[in-house]
Amino acid sequence: MNESIDTRRRTLLAGASAAAAIGVPVLSRAQADIIRIGHLTPRTGFLGPLGEFAVQAADMAVAEINAAGGVSGRKIELLKEDSVNPQTASTKAERMIERDKVACIIGEISSASGLTISQVAERTRTLFINTGCNSDELRGKGCKKYMFHIESQNSMYVKTCGRSLLAQGLVKGKKWFSLTADYAFGHDLLRVAKRFMSANGGDFAADKLVPTDATDFSPLLLEIRNAKPDLVISNLAGNQITNFLKQYSEFGLSFPVAGFGFDTAVAWAAGRGNFMGTWPLVWHHLIDTPDSKRFVAEFSKRYSRPPENQAWGDYNAIKLTAQAMGETKSTDSTTLVEHFEKGAKFGLMKTREGYFRKSDHQMMHEMYTVQALPVAEIKNNYDIFRSSPPVPGPNESLDVIATTAEENECKMA
Amino acid sequence: MLLVQHLLNGLLAGAYYLLIALGLSLIFSLGGIVNLAHGAFYAIGAYLAVSIGASLGFSGAALLSPLLVGVLGVVIERLLFRRFYKADPTLSLLLTFGLAMVAEQALRMTFGAPPLSWSIPPGLRGQVFIGDFVYPRYRLLILSVAVACVAALWFLLQRTPFGRVVRAGVQNPDMVGALGISLEPYMAAIAFLGIGLAGLAGVMLAPIFTVHPAMGAEIITSAFVVVVIGGLGSFWGVVLAAVVVGLAKGLVTAVGYPQYSEAAIYLLMLLVLLLRPRGLFGERIQRFE
Numbered sequence: 276m277n278e279s280i281d282t283r284r285r286t287l288l289a290g291a292s293a294a295a296a297i298g299v300p301v302l303s304r305a306q307a308d309i310i311r312i313g314h315l316t317p318r319t320g321f322l323g324p325l326g327e328f329a330v331q332a333a334d335m336a337v338a339e340i341n342a343a344g345g346v347s348g349r350k351i352e353l354l355k356e357d358s359v360n361p362q363t364a365s366t367k368a369e370r371m372i373e374r375d376k377v378a379c380i381i382g383e384i385s386s387a388s389g390l391t392i393s394q395v396a397e398r399t400r401t402l403f404i405n406t407g408c409n410s411d412e413l414r415g416k417g418c419k420k421y422m423f424h425i426e427s428q429n430s431m432y433v434k435t436c437g438r439s440l441l442a443q444g445l446v447k448g449k450k451w452f453s454l455t456a457d458y459a460f461g462h463d464l465l466r467v468a469k470r471f472m473s474a475n476g477g478d479f480a481a482d483k484l485v486p487t488d489a490t491d492f493s494p495l496l497l498e499i500r501n502a503k504p505d506l507v508i509s510n511l512a513g514n515q516i517t518n519f520l521k522q523y524s525e526f527g528l529s530f531p532v533a534g535f536g537f538d539t540a541v542a543w544a545a546g547r548g549n550f551m552g553t554w555p556l557v558w559h560h561l562i563d564t565p566d567s568k569r570f571v572a573e574f575s576k577r578y579s580r581p582p583e584n585q586a587w588g589d590y591n592a593i594k595l596t597a598q599a600m601g602e603t604k605s606t607d608s609t610t611l612v613e614h615f616e617k618g619a620k621f622g623l624m625k626t627r628e629g630y631f632r633k634s635d636h637q638m639m640h641e642m643y644t645v646q647a648l649p650v651a652e653i654k655n656n657y658d659i660f661r662s663s664p665p666v667p668g669p670n671e672s673l674d675v676i677a678t679t680a681e682e683n684e685c686k687m688a
Numbered sequence: 689m690l691l692v693q694h695l696l697n698g699l700l701a702g703a704y705y706l707l708i709a710l711g712l713s714l715i716f717s718l719g720g721i722v723n724l725a726h727g728a729f730y731a732i733g734a735y736l737a738v739s740i741g742a743s744l745g746f747s748g749a750a751l752l753s754p755l756l757v758g759v760l761g762v763v764i765e766r767l768l769f770r771r772f773y774k775a776d777p778t779l780s781l782l783l784t785f786g787l788a789m790v791a792e793q794a795l796r797m798t799f800g801a802p803p804l805s806w807s808i809p810p811g812l813r814g815q816v817f818i819g820d821f822v823y824p825r826y827r828l829l830i831l832s833v834a835v836a837c838v839a840a841l842w843f844l845l846q847r848t849p850f851g852r853v854v855r856a857g858v859q860n861p862d863m864v865g866a867l868g869i870s871l872e873p874y875m876a877a878i879a880f881l882g883i884g885l886a887g888l889a890g891v892m893l894a895p896i897f898t899v900h901p902a903m904g905a906e907i908i909t910s911a912f913v914v915v916v917i918g919g920l921g922s923f924w925g926v927v928l929a930a931v932v933v934g935l936a937k938g939l940v941t942a943v944g945y946p947q948y949s950e951a952a953i954y955l956l957m958l959l960v961l962l963l964r965p966r967g968l969f970g971e972r973i974q975r976f977e
Binding site for chain 2: 318319320321323324325326327328457483484485486488489490491493494495497498500501514517518521522525526527540543544545546547548549580583656
């Protein structure tokens with residue numbers, strides 16, 4: 276008895292030391308069977324609500340890929356973490372890359388955290404696909420060879436919604452009252468919005484910065500009422516938009532409302548009767564394509580609520596990464612970057628396929644503007660808006676809504 | 689004219705600070721607990737309102753939700769708070785900080801991270817116009833509720849035997865004990881009132897703010913600022929501070945700097961702490977000296 280335990284112990288020891296000695300090969304053999312993808316996104320804090328959709332969609336994408344046999348027979352394993360803030364995001368990205376040997380990193384919503392993750396990705400030559408950071412700066416001054424953006428840039432949002440505003444005659448010679456979230460994303464968006472407004476003959480009645488933690492908009496609503504603008508423009512973010520919409524309707528103001536940064540969850544939270552105006556979206560659950568309908572049905576079945584636009588971003592980023600890995604038969608970041616840069620096309624549940632533009636790695640794809648439905652036409656808590664046809668139209672180049680090289684220069688190393 | 693509107697609006701805005709700060713101050717005065725979880729109870733109040741409101745409507749929610757939150761407060765007081773009345777204040781700070789995080793995460797796990805949709809009931813929508821001045825009817829209701837709470841609490845604390853014991857307990861709990869009065873039931877009652885008030889604030893503010901798991905963290909800091917400016921343990925101090933904080937925000941906005949309106953109240957707190965560390969009406973409470 277004693278002997279056998281001893282023997283077993285010795286075998287264990289030998290095994291352990293053998294494993295220690297050949298630690299690296301063991302790891303790489305384990306990696307041969309699976310592909311690890313790191314998923315980082317804010318799951319708490321003011322972007323947490325969007326992060327939850329991102330995580331659910333990422334899980335769903337991986338489950339579908341694995342159920343269909345994985346990527347060239349290899350299963351995908353998703354490592355998920357709350358990115359919390361820029362510092363934590365970069366620490367976690369580093370750990371995922373150095374320790375867990377992830378093939379790439381997908382996710383993020385905060386532009387500030389996106390920037391720090393991209394720095395780690397660039398240094399370690401690891402692919403990073405941004406699914407939710409909007410700022411033009413990440414595609415301009417902050418652009419990186421290893422960073423790609425499935426999320427649209429602020430300029431695309433502004434130019435998409437701007438078209439609808441031009442059509443409604445709300446720009447030329449009109450006075451805008453603009454409210455801007457007082458942090459990096461808001462400032463970037465305001466800059467782009469201002470450029471669009473002045474280029475098209477509009478002017479500010481007023482231009483106010485709003486602290487991100489402000490919940491009471493009553494003082495601003497009094498100012499808006501006093502200024503009598505032709506249009507109220509929101510460059511706000513997240514819950515700010517919900518608060519603003521609820522209180523705008525509470526104060527009974529009747530000036531048209533539009534915004535340049537938006538998420539469906541914000542409209543759902545404001546609710547019927549409070550949600551109003553014209554807003555741009557990268558995707559929404561009412562898009563009438565077979566792929567979108569299947570995605571919405573699957574997601575709703577799995578999570579008992581329709582997917583938000585953030586779900587679209589993370590789901591498609593993982594799907595297109597797996598597709599690219601299959602097409603190149605490689606998980607090597609540099610190979611994938613080259614593949615993307617050659618203009619590989621991806622189905623994104625829209626009417627046209629999309630591709631990453633070589634100059635700044637921005638996904639070129641269709642966008643939409645939505646307009647709030649009148650309360651009488653609303654049938655449930657989710658379908659509270661109607662959509663424009665895709666922007667750009669079928670005969671236009673996809674990059675007409677994106678920044679030009681002069682507007683946002685990107686110099687990649 | 690706009691200046692007057694902003695000042696009036698600031699005054700009214702003081703009402704919701706008041707709803708949260710009153711309970712915070714009550715619980716601190718009697719037990720010495722700095723309740724960092726107060727915002728969490730506010731959030732729970734809002735979530736309960738949405739859940740109850742779905743079947744019983746706004747008025748049902750407005751009655752039930754604060755009661756339930758108050759009862760939850762008593763449970764927390766009996767199980768947790770009372771072990772910390774005589775302990776180092778740092779410990780109760782840690783406890784309530786932890787509680788706040790647990791509550792926020794529990795809300796996230798139960799209701800999901802995305803905000804819930806909740807609106808002003810149709811009967812309370814609309815605005816009141818007085819000359820050029822406009823104000824939503826719902827906010828006037830919030831103001832009336834806040835004023836009613838202040839009046840009721842004042843009466844309870846100043847004009848009833850219950851209030852006399854509570855006030856004595858604030859000043860010198862040992863003496864109250866020596867007189868053969870057990871403070872335990874009073875502590876529980878104060879927890880019910882204070883935390884129930886946070887629940888009431890949640891119910892009242894849910895229709896105009898966003899109902900999301902971190903909504904408590906959003907409001908707790910301003911409430912603390914009000915309590916600190918007003919002076920710990922001072923009933924009227926808190927009331928006055930809520931008004932002053934509201935006015936300060938209104939004034940800063942009126943002169944054209946809404947982006948500094950949040951900073952303004954911290955500056956105000958700094959000034960008060962420098963010039964009058966006890967707060968506006970802060971009493972000298974023996975055991976805190």
